Amino acid sequence: MHSLDTLSTFATSLLAASPAAHSDHLELIITLTSGLAAALFMGYITHRVGLSPIVGYLLAGIAVGPYTPGVEANVELAQQMAEIGVILLMFGVGLHFHFKELLAVRRVAVPGAVGQSLIATGLGVVVAYFFGWTVSSGLVFGMAISVASTVVLLRVLSDNNDLHTPTGHIAVGWLVVEDLFTVLVLVLMPVLFGSANSSLADIGLAILIAVIKIGLLVAFVMFVGGKAIPWFLARIAQTRSRELFTLTVLVVALGIAVGAAKVFDVSMALGAFLAGMVVGRSDFSSRAASEALPMRDAFAVLFFVSVGMLFDPNQLITSPGLIAATLGIVLLGKPLAALAIVILLRYPLRIGLSVAVALAQIGEFSFILAGVGMSLNVFTSQQYNALIAAAIVSISINPILYRLTDYLEERAKKSPRLWKLINGNSHVESTQQAPDDEHPEKHDHGQAVVIGYGPVGRTLCRLLQENGIEPTVIEMNLTTVRQLREDGMRAVYGDSAHKETQLEAGTSQADVFILSASGLRNSQEVIRLARECNPKIRVFARASYLREIPSLTRAGADVVFTGEGEVAMSMTEFILRQMGAGPEQIDRERDRIRNELFGSAAVLEILLPPTAKPMPEQPETSADEALPADPTT
Structure with missing residues (x-):
């Protein structure tokens, strides 16, 4: 009885406290669920109508924000989760940052990015003057609208097949300089705007201290972290645990970011950027990017949602002039400045128009700068709303504007004087070619991507090399990858089930994709991704059992080789030879078994150069030894 009374009392107290308690405990889950659900819905809608999903994420934030009716998510919780998104975004920027890419277009990217940023910042100060803001507020506003969105720019260039052209190289290099400039500004903003009554001497001293702290942080992360982080990642990779590796990447990104803020008193964004650079220079860059990508994307979505939650639609009525001025700078001031700089540096009009239009937008870094400005009380909610709009x-x-560049170029050609004035002395330097490391080396007889370097993969790679085809191996064994690189063969350490790993291996340019490892749990996904990267690629897959052939074929494999089938054919051939059967009878029986096991004759064609010397006929062996040399259809 006593126990029943105790249980009754506990249940009563729990029910009495549940409304408020559950409200507090569920607030994080409600914010996360409502934000992601709204982002999913609005992102899908905007994607279907041909707009960037980022627009949908911003609209989702408005829908669940405090200024619109309906579900209201917690703004403070959303902003805290958005901080993780900022850290992971900056980690990704550092992960893919390569000085070689910047040096290849330094002649136009460096002066172009700096010049455009200064012009946009100056226009921001002009707007501040007319609206009665302080100079500090105008500087932050100008810097915020000077930075373009990396996500949007890459998406536009990729959709128009311009990412690996001179236009794409210049635009990406331009954006890298902008990102570096933004990182520097984020570090210096607390120093420059943190105290309103500081003298020039105080500001100079503060800047000097900040530069020293940044230098110490860079030295610590690049030299100490450059040794410790790859060593630690190698130890984790040896466990072959995907969960531990992903956890390690997140701990490295978040840990260095938090350490940069707590120990060196600089922005977490800079710490995350440096952490990404360290990992990007190691053997684990591809795998780190692919493993951390889902987490990064999820929190990046929350970042845009949190930005939208701060937008007040009433500002469209109360501040139409400010929004129009902001759009004028973004859509006219920035692209005209970029176009003028590119033309003055004697690049063709087409490149100038494309780069200018691609940069005529603002995104994630703009909101990061604005958020820091608001925390320093030099950026108002009115400016923030104008920025979001x-x-x-x-x-x-x-x-849409990017697709008009061809039309604008044709219009300019109709004026011979204008066309000669603009393009008379234009030239394109080495940007016509991609940096050496950006794509796999092109070979006369094509390229091949081989998954796995076991006995089968090793044999296939030798066969490909002997016929003038240089293979790229994707392998999860770090020791094997390092040995292959020492031997001069191109190898990528990572999981072939991630698109980023396949792209780094060159699947999008390859002629053949060979899945030489059997027993992979995600073979179908690997093949599907290969088809997504390159619809024209020929896919040859290995499986353990005959029952796997239909599913792999549906996933996109052209030919599937199975251990069961190859063993059956090899044993049949051996027994027939022992019984004294002739070559014709052996071939007839072999074809009959192929039809019985595979449903049709196996296509054993492999990518051979048209002028290659035919290989001598050999007796067929099992799939674990080599591909048959005599192709049949």
Whole structure:
């Protein structure tokens, strides 16, 4: 009885406290669920109508924000989760940052990015003057609208097949300089705007201290972290645990970011950027990017949602002039400045137009700068709303404007004087070619991607090399990858089930994709991704059992080789030879078994150069030894 009374009392107290308690405990889950659900719905809608999903994420934030009716998510919790998104975004920027790419287009990217940023910042100060803001507020506003969105720019260039052209190289290099400039500004903003009554001497001293702290952080992360982080990642990789590796990447990104803020008193964004650079220079860059990508994307979505939650639609009525001025700078001031710089540096009009239009939008770094400005009380909610409105409009129409560059170029050609004035002395330097490391080396007889370097993969790679085809191996064994690189063979350490790993291996340019490892749990996904990267690629897959052939074929494999089938054919051939059967009878029986086991004759064609010397006929062996040399259809 006593126990029943105790249980009854506990249940009563729990029920009495549940409304408030559950409200507090579920607030994080409600914010996360409502934000992601709204982002999913609005992102899908905007994607279907041909707009960037970022627009949908911003609109989702408005829908669940405090200024619109319906579900209201917690703004403070959303912003805290968005901080993780900022850290992972900056980690990704550092992970893919390569000085070689910047050096290849330094002649136009460095002066172009700096010049455009200064012009946009100056226009921001002009707007501040007319609206009665302080100079500090105008500087932050100008810097915020000077930075384009990396996500949007890459998407627009990729959709128009310009990512690996001179236009794409210049635009990406331009954006890298902008990102570096933004990182520097984020570090210096607390120093420059943190105290209103500081003298020039105090500001100079503060800048000097900040530079020293940044130098110490860079030295510590690049030299100490450059040794410790790859060593630690190698130890984790040896466990072959995907969960531990992903956890390690997140701990490295978040840990260095938090350490940069707590120990060196600089922004977490800079710490995350440096952490990404360290990992990007190691053997684990591809795998780190692919493993951490889902987490990064999820929190990046929350970042844009949290930005949208701060937008007050009433500002469209109360501040139309400010929003129009902001859009004027983003859609006219920035692209005209970029176009003038590119033309003055004697690049063709087409490149100038394409780069200018691709940069005529604002995105993630703009909101990061604005957020720091608001924390320092030099950026108002009115400016923030104008920034969000300009972002939504500019991101929405940027793909449309980019498609008009051909039309604008044709219009300019109709004026011979104008065309000669603009293109008379234009030239394109080495940007016509991609940096050496950006794509796998092109070979006369094509390229091949081989998954796995066991006995089968080793034999296939030798066969490909002997016939003038240089293979690229994707392998999860780090020791094997390092040995292959020492031997001069191109190898990528990572999981072939991730698109980023396949792209780094060159699947998008390869002629044949060979899945030589059997027993992979995600073979179908690997093949599907290969088809997604390169619809024209020929896919040869290995399986353990005959029952796997239909599923692998549906996934996109052209030919599937199975251990069961190859053993059956090898044993049949051996027994017939022992019984004294002739070559014709052996071939007849072999074809009959192929038809019985595979449903049709196996296509054993492999990518051979048209002028290659035919290989001598050999007796067929099992799939674990080599591919048959005599192709049949």
